[in-house]
């Protein structure tokens with residue numbers, strides 16, 4: 310990988326239509342000539358802006374929201390840098406005002422999927438051979454464009470299209486995606502730096518090759534940052550990508566694609582192919598060039614994708630890397646030494662922010678009977694103050710859930726609770742889909758620690774809580790561990806250190822992201838690499854070196870400087 314030589318400054322200062330990787334490289338091959346073991350700038354987490362009254366960012370965001378709400382975007386397919394409009398269109402609406410059409414998008418079909426394979430293959434030979442610093446420069450430039458001139462646009466698209474508040478959009482579509490791009494460049498450099506030792510007379514090297522083929526990236530609706538990271542993490546490592554975005558969150562995904570184009574990403578490196586998922590992905594699974602899947606979404610869909618890969622296994626040129634971060638049934642378990650005020654805030658923020666539609670959202674809670682009255686009073690008081698509505702009204706804490714299907718699924722769990730003798734709705738339970746898909750924050754008491762609502766992922770603003778006998782702490786930890794099939798996030802609240810230690814130990818495999826006296830949401834890139842095992846995924850930790858390692862296929866090179874010229878070994882000689 311020794312690439313201290315920078316061949317060009319390709320694309321880093323250019324916007325406009327994408328050029329092929331080859332053309333870009335040729336156009337600027339002689340331009341730079343910079344020689345040195347270059348270091349990626351040390352990343353720091355992008356500061357979260359407050360959007361407080363009177364702040365400049367608030368004014369800018371509000372005016373972008375107004376402009377975007379008044380217009381209807383036209384979202385094309387982007388293949389090989391070309392915008393394609395099939396004329397077979399669908400709509401993107403506001404979840405909190407579902408008659409309001411934000412955008413029309415052009416659906417790709419099997420033909421476009423096959424064209425994307427060709428475009429990706431055409432880009433592969435040049436892009437996979439680019440110096441890694443050149444690739445990193447594209448994504449570092451994208452990070453600065455997003456942090457600066459594109460910030461209000463991508464945040465506004467996330468607020469309107471995914472029903473996020475200004476704060477939830479800011480921490481997702483601005484800060485987390487900027488962090489992914491900046492930190493991943495640094496993590497890539499750390500991977501490349503990792504070289505083997507060499508005995509005298511030789512030089513051993515590791516060549517971190519991109520995968521031979523294309524990577525299929527498929528994102529969920531709930532995080533713009535995840536949508537942006539899934540195609541770009543493999544691309545940073547020299548891979549070409551076909552990105553099948555989620556339909557409901559297409560508006561913000563499209564603007565992320567625009568940022569990448571403006572950052573100088575060569576044509577064909579990431580191909581943006583919205584459309585019906587089975588139709589679009591069918592030809593991709595059948596292609597011998599499928600080299601990897603980078604997925605985030607539900608457990609069931611991930612299992613389908615893995616089966617699709619195994620059904621075609623003998624056709625592939627190389628075994629595809631299958632990386633997926635999936636569902637969760639995230640918990641808080643409180644010890645009797647927990648601080649009730651901190652616990653109540655963690656339940657409310659962790660359970661209801663972004664309408665509980667975070668894979669890490671608190672969904673099941675275990676509270677000792679000795680604390681219950683106090684905690685109950687505090688949580689219910691917070692819930693009374695939470696307002697649900699249009700997130701462009703900045704006083705609102707919760708917007709709408711993403712679509713009708715989500716609304717129906719979540720409300721069916723609430724109905725089930727209403728009819729069950731084991732479950733009692735303590736607060737919330739109301740819902741209306743007249744204007745937007747609104748569901749009140751809902752707290753449900755479960756007598757049975759293994760009721761359906763304590764086990765299944767609901768993915769909405771519903772927290773189910775079980776009150777346990779404070780003397781049964783150890784038994785409760787065992788229950789937390791074996792109640793659900795997932796292993797994504799979890800938290801323990803305790804002031805007693807022995808209780809913290811016991812929870813850390815007994816719940817070691819219950820969560821890939823574990824929190825002590827904090828809510829189990831809000832992982833920050835570079836600080837708490839994110840992902841879980843069991844039914845929650847392959848735990849390849851988005852935004853870390855571990856994830857980037859999945860997108861390279863190392864080649865070991867041994868060069869001997871003065872190879873032997875006599876075939877006989879010394880031991881074969883006569884005395």
Ligand code: NAD
Nearest residue numbers: 528529530554555586590605606607610634635636637668
């Ligand atoms: P989803 O599984 O319904 O959809 C995810 C993506 O898969 C979408 O782009 C969808 O179009 C596509 N898809 C659906 N069926 C497909 C098929 N048969 N073939 C190919 N693609 C297909 O998930 P969602 O509702 O968008 O997101 C919510 C889920 O994502 C929750 O389960 C949540 O826990 C999970 N999630 C997990 C993480 C994590 O890091 N673990 C992060 C965010 C979301």
